[in-house]
Amino acid sequence: MSASPLLLALLGDARLPSGGHTQSAGLEPALRAGIAPAEVPAYLRSRLRTVTMVEAGTAVVALAVAANDGDLTEVEAAWAARTPSPALRANGRRLGRGYLRVLQRLWPGPVDAHARTWSRPVVLGLLAHRAGMDPADVARLVGYDDAQTVAAALLKLEPQDPLTIAAWVSELLPNVEKMAGKVAPLRLPEQIPAPGAPLIERWAETHDTITERLFSA
Amino acid sequence: MPENTTAPARAMRLGVAGPVGTGKSSLIATLCRALSGELRLGVITNDIYTDEDARFLRSAGVLDPERIRPVETGACPHTAIRDDVTANLLAAEDLEADFGPLDLVIIESGGDNLTATFSPALVDAQVFVLDVAGGGDVVRKGGPGIARADLLVINKTDLGVHVGVDVERMTREGRSVRQGAPVVALSRHDEASVRTLTGWVRDTLAHYRTGEHTPVDPGPMAPHFHTGQDSEEPHLHTHAHDQDPAHAGHSA
Ligand SMILES: Nc1nc2c(ncn2[C@@H]2O[C@H](COP(=O)(O)OP(=O)(O)OP(=O)(O)O)[C@@H](O)[C@H]2O)c(=O)[nH]1
Numbered sequence: 454m455s456a457s458p459l460l461l462a463l464l465g466d467a468r469l470p471s472g473g474h475t476q477s478a479g480l481e482p483a484l485r486a487g488i489a490p491a492e493v494p495a496y497l498r499s500r501l502r503t504v505t506m507v508e509a510g511t512a513v514v515a516l517a518v519a520a521n522d523g524d525l526t527e528v529e530a531a532w533a534a535r536t537p538s539p540a541l542r543a544n545g546r547r548l549g550r551g552y553l554r555v556l557q558r559l560w561p562g563p564v565d566a567h568a569r570t571w572s573r574p575v576v577l578g579l580l581a582h583r584a585g586m587d588p589a590d591v592a593r594l595v596g597y598d599d600a601q602t603v604a605a606a607l608l609k610l611e612p613q614d615p616l617t618i619a620a621w622v623s624e625l626l627p628n629v630e631k632m633a634g635k636v637a638p639l640r641l642p643e644q645i646p647a648p649g650a651p652l653i654e655r656w657a658e659t660h661d662t663i664t665e666r667l668f669s670a
Numbered sequence: 671m672p673e674n675t676t677a678p679a680r681a682m683r684l685g686v687a688g689p690v691g692t693g694k695s696s697l698i699a700t701l702c703r704a705l706s707g708e709l710r711l712g713v714i715t716n717d718i719y720t721d722e723d724a725r726f727l728r729s730a731g732v733l734d735p736e737r738i739r740p741v742e743t744g745a746c747p748h749t750a751i752r753d754d755v756t757a758n759l760l761a762a763e764d765l766e767a768d769f770g771p772l773d774l775v776i777i778e779s780g781g782d783n784l785t786a787t788f789s790p791a792l793v794d795a796q797v798f799v800l801d802v803a804g805g806g807d808v809v810r811k812g813g814p815g816i817a818r819a820d821l822l823v824i825n826k827t828d829l830g831v832h833v834g835v836d837v838e839r840m841t842r843e844g845r846s847v848r849q850g851a852p853v854v855a856l857s858r859h860d861e862a863s864v865r866t867l868t869g870w871v872r873d874t875l876a877h878y879r880t881g882e883h884t885p886v887d888p889g890p891m892a893p894h895f896h897t898g899q900d901s902e903e904p905h906l907h908t909h910a911h912d913q914d915p916a917h918a919g920h921s922a
């Protein structure tokens with residue numbers, strides 16, 4: 454039942470048409486709030502320990518729940534409870550619809566009528582179940598995608614040697630592995646970790662109200 | 671023969687592309703003003719830095735502001751209308767879910783260069799907008815939008831006399847580059863030209879509804895003739911053109 458490692462490459466590729474190019478993983482508002490480009494590696498690690506771990510944990514649990522034919526709306530509620538910013542919840546659900554399009558085309562099959570309202574990690578969990586991915590792989594995917602989203606957005610917002618930024622992502626990979634290892638065994642919505650990142654949440658809220666921005670979130 | 675002769679279940683999606691400032695938003699405002707009495711409309715804008723276009727259209731008072739939605743493109747206006755149309759498709763879906771059914775959803779691309787055109791995965795038909803102020807030569811430079819969009823608009827004809835452009839000649843050259851495909855010489859101050867434009871939109875919508883309209887990709891590159899060859903067939907080239915006005919004259 455284990456999927457090819459290439460599936461991870463397919464899903465982690467920025468060229469996957471799921472709307473990823475509209476995202477900065479909070480970097481645009483973070484830079485606007487004054488973090489320096491040199492602090493981006495620390496920003497990446499902070500995300501990995503907080504919002505990204507919530508996403509990855511949610512995706513892993515959604516995979517387990519989908520595999521047992523359970524109720525994914527409960528997983529969605531658990532994710533929402535851990536995502537206090539309405540702007541981030543709205544954005545996560547928009548992204549979920551993008552991944553739902555991927556799911557329905559690449560792994561067609563019946564989906565719950567509520568699926569259109571689910572956030573990205575919940576849809577990713579369902580997708581991972583359909584595609585036969587391991588829990589650790591779906592967690593890796595969430596961690597890696599988040600880092601690459603920040604990296605790609607940084608190149609648009611504060612361009613510098615792209616290889617420096619690629620190196621930052623590469624150096625982060627062991628941290629991604631560690632995070633994935635931590636959340637991979639989770640099975641139940643209440644097990645999803647609930648760390649907070651109040652600044653990231655607040656910046657997301659501010660970003661949602663301004664009229665000059667390149668990225669949705 | 672058209673393959674799909676069943677009535678489409680959703681609104682027709684009309685793309686409006688063209689270089690910066692040629693009058694895309696104004697053209698959309700003109701369409702809304704002329705058509706909102708007879709058609710149920712929605713508008714999506716793809717601004718690059720801001721929601722300026724959406725705000726302009728909302729403030730024009732030509733359509734319920736809620737029916738005008740901006741989409742962020744992450745500094746990738748091409749991607750959003752071609753390689754990954756997800757954000758625009760979702761916005762179109764939302765408009766139809768919130769106000770549906772709609773007859774027409776108009777999507778404005780982020781003002782870009784001559785190479786940006788919509789994927790048929792996003793729009794059913796597209797208009798490419800040039801203006802006379804950009805110079806009479808632009809049409810001859812061709813490009814996918816100019817040559818093969820469903821409609822080429824040569825806008826701001828009222829400015830022709832001020833910028834020394836022979837509008838009739840520019841229009842004629844447009845028709846010849848397009849091998850007879852439609853060209854509208856437009857000015858918002860010229861009622862007759864506005865009627866020609868709205869007439870084209872109505873006809874295209876009618877064809878869309880009967881399933882006789884097939885979305886076509888204008889293509890990333892333009893086919894063109896090799897001068898000196900007397901072949902009747904356009905010669906398809908796949909190399910990139912060197913006519914992008916954003917770069918022309920600035921290199922070297
Ligand atoms: N004289 C004249 N000016 C026009 C006409 N249509 C538009 N304009 C002007 O052209 C300028 C640009 O128009 P917009 O509609 O904002 O152009 P756009 O293509 O949407 O611009 P971007 O979205 O920035 O690429 C504005 O100052 C308009 O008032 C016209 O028919 N005649």
Ligand SMILES: [Mg+2]
Pocket residue numbers: 694695696723778781
């Ligand atoms: Mg505009």
